[in-house]
Amino acid sequence: MPLLHAKDLWFSYGETPAIDGLTLTLEPGQFVSLIGPNGSGKSTLLRILLGRLHCRGLIQWEGREIRAWPRRELARLIAYLPQSPASETDQTVGDALRLGRAPYWGLFGLESAADEKVVRSVAELLELSSLLDRRLDELSGGQRQRVFVGRCLAQQPKVLLLDEPNTYLDLKHQFELYAMLRRLAREQAIAILAASHDVNLAGAFADEMVVLAKGKIAAIGPPIEVLRADLLEDVYGLPMESIPRTGGPPLVAPKSF
């Protein structure tokens, strides 16, 4: 039984469908990259899978219909990182990370010893241990993004739904974030579905790529099959060229003028 079984999803904000007959599965430990132009339905799909948008079709998490999941239990299964995560500027790193434990808190928000342990190990994993008492507005963009990823990991989820997690990050931090995500998928068997605009970064780390165009899956498969100039040319409407590279899928970039 797959972790996620989504079949024939259909959703629209108005007349034109935003998600149009989409079928997708997700296995434990699988790192899937979601690419496609603006408005192709990436964010919409993530919010549907999170249960925030109700659509036609079937969504099963661990074999159970999404609406049958109690909110708190679903929060222990799925963690979600939006495009621009909200935070209070005077919040400390420690307080922000602890919010990820909210699905486990008792009455009055009381924390167990396990809650504290998880937060500390997440902080260690993301190299945030020395920053726990710093305020979020004193951090660099890269550090802040690590905190938000950490908040997700503190939920101890089996699935991470990430909406452009590499925004605000410089090249090195983007690379490190994706390398860490792949490590999480490998070592902790967390399934990851991450929307991104950087096709080459996504291709370098993901096990599988899903290309969305107008709410439909235009292509799906391992990066080496998906990162083709002709395919992405159609999807993005821009002349593309593919540059072969040793030890990985080719780089795909707009043709130089």
Next chain:
Amino acid sequence: MRRWNLSQLIGTIALSVAIWAVVAAGCLLVGSTGVYWPTVQELTLRREPVLVASLVGAALGAAGCAYQAVLRNPLADPYLLGASSGAALAAYVWRLPMLGGLLTAPGTLGVIFAEAGQEAFAFFGALGAIVIVLAVAAARLRGRLEPVTLLLVGVIVNAVNGSIYLLLIAIHKDNPGGGGEASLLIGGIRLVTHLQLCVAAGLAAVGAIVLFFLSGKLSVAVLGDDEIESLGVNVHRLRWAALSGASLATAAAVAVSGPIAFVGLICPHIARRLVGSDQRRLLPAATAAGAILLVLADAVSRLLAWQNLLGTQLQVGILTGLLGGPFFLFLLKDKKI
């Protein structure tokens, strides 16, 4: 970083109560006739304003804290959703001559009416205004409450209430008995009957308990809607519950004292400086800060009366406005809000 466990919860509440008790005891020494150890008789006299001020301040502190979290706005205060203007309007209505007749109405009706008094009117006025705001805001979005809509509807309802108030004053030029029109717009620590104090305390306690119960969820409420839900919290149910609790406490407070400026706005910010932004710590701290601040303000107004600097006892609402405004600007200047 300390784990928020049961001993932290109890410790925080105990410490808050202890600090309030010390300040309140100190304020018992301050009377409008001087600062000295009171006689037993004076103690009973001075105890009342201290208790009323504590109740009103605590309710405003807790409610302000919850409003700021739920509305995701550091400038939100407990009167934002219509409580103050609704209370003032209803209290004024109670003073109108046509209703004055009811006081002398025969039988139980007159007795109930006289006993409940202006405070009961103010309470239901405050509650009524908030219910209208919540209902209008929710009707727009099929039962959901969005912070921006709430703020907008709250501002409008406050403005309409204010206009009705002025309209009534214009019609009944020579009416309102005692204190003049402005007295209902600026709150103060007035003496209320024992029954009124107990009822108000009970209602405020119910509201505050609801908020304390929700404090874990309130600490998540500062995030975006999708994030709140993805952390297992039903965002709209939380908003309904927290706003109901906070509004009940606010209505109870404003019924007893009238609108007292800035306490509900400032206390959460003061508490934030001391214990950080997590609502589980912030809520008890802001509640205590509210009680302490208002007890102090009340003592200062008694001191001013003793020295006869102004020739009259200053309404606490004027004092909190005078001191609270500049203090808030000072906090803003610091850019750490």
